[in-house]
Amino acid sequence: MPSDISAATAATLAPLFDEYRAHYGETPFPARTTAWLETHLAAGRLTAYTAGTEGFITVTVQPASLRLSTAWVIRDLYVRPGHRRRGTARSLLTHVITEARAAGALRVSLQTETDNAGALALYESLGFYRVTGLELLNLSL
Template identity: 30%
Template sequence: MEVFLANINHLESVSVIFNQYRIFYNQASNIEAAKEFLEERFKNKDSVVFAANDNGELVGFTQLYPSFSSVSMKRVWILNDLYVKESYRRKGVANLLMSAAEEYAKESGAVRVILATQISNIAAQKLYEVRDYIKNEEFYHYTLRLQ
């Protein structure tokens, strides 16, 4: 298993697994839109994508988006997406992807990595807690849907 920092040269293969991720979250399959979205992220350097490769097959990915903390005046990374193909779950792939993302965040001088997960996603919550992520009970997080 190899985890690598993906770039525009990996657009085709990353788009396929990104599309699978969106399907997992009940979105309609749209490989062309997935490709366009990721191409824009790569070209604009809006995000960082790590992918897991098993013998030439992408089996998982994580995507980080940059943000900042005004209080600490440091970078923050938002771990927005983490996906592993079902046949590779519970085999350490998510741990490898998170380790790569966390190391990248440390190297960039970030003060923290933040993430959110669905309340019903118990498996993800266990993974995050084992990796020392703390459920924040000091803040409420609100969302304004614009579309």
């Protein structure tokens, strides 16, 4: 069973966040990771929650212009390999959904790779649905 969910500080999140980055092929860089997290958490551009040392989730809050509301966007979700399939990701997601609902958000959104069947099944079991008719576009700088 996952640990209690709590707000994360840069210091508590940095080791897990660097492990997450390494999982996706990035070179661990503890000092830079901590500084990056401190900057974005302190500025309110990013909110993070941890489930002990099992995993974490990060969220941004964005204006939902047309509806004059907000939308919460899950940016990162990571559970350490030894803790997967034990409910940690579900607990982190449920916590964010509850927080967003309490804050009056219009929706919670996320994205994942199309072949990430396990994650897609989890998200859909929580009520997330695939959005069709939209394309994700990037401009590399």
